[in-house]
Amino acid sequence: MTRKKKQAPLLQVEGLTKAYGAMKAVDDLSFSVNAGEVLGIGGPNGAGKTTLFDLLSGVTPPSSGKVTFDGHDITTLRAPEICHLGLSRTFQLNAVFNSMTVRDNLLTSTYFGVENRRVPGLVFDRKARSYTDEVLQLTGLTDHADVLAGDLPVVQLKLLMLGSAIVSRPKLVLLDEPVGGLNPAEIEACAEVFSHLREFHGITIVVIEHVMSFMTAFADKVMILHHGAKLHEGPAGSLSDNREVVDVFLGTSGAADTDKSEEQGAV
Ligand SMILES: Nc1ncnc2c1ncn2[C@@H]1O[C@H](COP(=O)(O)OP(=O)(O)OP(=O)(O)O)[C@@H](O)[C@H]1O
Numbered sequence: 212m213t214r215k216k217k218q219a220p221l222l223q224v225e226g227l228t229k230a231y232g233a234m235k236a237v238d239d240l241s242f243s244v245n246a247g248e249v250l251g252i253g254g255p256n257g258a259g260k261t262t263l264f265d266l267l268s269g270v271t272p273p274s275s276g277k278v279t280f281d282g283h284d285i286t287t288l289r290a291p292e293i294c295h296l297g298l299s300r301t302f303q304l305n306a307v308f309n310s311m312t313v314r315d316n317l318l319t320s321t322y323f324g325v326e327n328r329r330v331p332g333l334v335f336d337r338k339a340r341s342y343t344d345e346v347l348q349l350t351g352l353t354d355h356a357d358v359l360a361g362d363l364p365v366v367q368l369k370l371l372m373l374g375s376a377i378v379s380r381p382k383l384v385l386l387d388e389p390v391g392g393l394n395p396a397e398i399e400a401c402a403e404v405f406s407h408l409r410e411f412h413g414i415t416i417v418v419i420e421h422v423m424s425f426m427t428a429f430a431d432k433v434m435i436l437h438h439g440a441k442l443h444e445g446p447a448g449s450l451s452d453n454r455e456v457v458d459v460f461l462g463t464s465g466a467a468d469t470d471k472s473e474e475q476g477a478v
Pocket residue numbers: 231235236254255256257258259260261262263
């Protein structure tokens with residue numbers, strides 16, 4: 212009888228640490244993400260969530276530890292090299308080209324997102340155009356394709372940032388607070404897009420989010436950070452069972468919010 216070989220995780224993080232002087236923003240953190248999974252990351256302000264994304268995406272080098280992505284040791288690689296291997300990310304704050312249209316933002320992201328290229332040779336080929344059209348449709352931005360990014364309302368700006376990160380069809384995308392700062396109606400509008408995102412070319416997703424109802428409905432499993440270390444890891448529905456998580460992060464209202472989203476089963 213042949214036994215099916217267990218697939219290695221797409222992302223493997225081992226003992227990852229980032230120290231700023233005596234303070235460890237990320238402290239000896241280990242976890243893994245399997246292909247096709249959605250991992251949600253939460254934690255109080257200053258827990259080290261964005262620093263973790265900076266380490267994984269090559270924005271800042273770790274002090275120690277190891278990151279393996281899709282079989283490559285990416286621990287010391289620079290951000291463009293990591294992006295070209297198929298790991299992309301979004302940022303919390305506006306990170307688009309304001310003076311370019313929505314379509315040109317996406318074309319530029321797919322052009323530079325897949326390999327090293329030089330600006331003078333900038334020609335958008337058929338593949339870049341078809342990838343862009345696909346993402347315009349997914350994000351609901353087709354009717355805004357010719358609008359300048361700087362003129363977009365915040366919810367569409369967030370969707371453009373998402374689109375810019377996925378238009379090169381990465382294997383893994385890191386989303387830093389994709390619905391942060393949005394009102395409930397805007398979150399609802401984004402939830403529709405996110406419900407389709409999981410099926411986007413088998414993409415794997417790691418998402419930081421403070422909006423717990425959104426995060427627990429979207430993620431398969433969740434990890435809560437506190438002082439740079441792992442406080443909790445488990446299925447999305449397990450958060451309010453952990454007393455420490457309720458005490459340091461959710462509080463009573465957060466736990467209620469989590470329970471409600473599970474009951475409704477909606478993003
Ligand atoms: N470049 C830096 N130099 C010094 N300290 C830093 C630097 N970047 C982050 N920190 C510190 O590291 C800790 C973790 O910050 P980080 O931004 O990763 O937290 P976070 O969990 O993303 O917070 P938030 O939810 O508010 O975005 C904080 O104490 C922060 O002040």
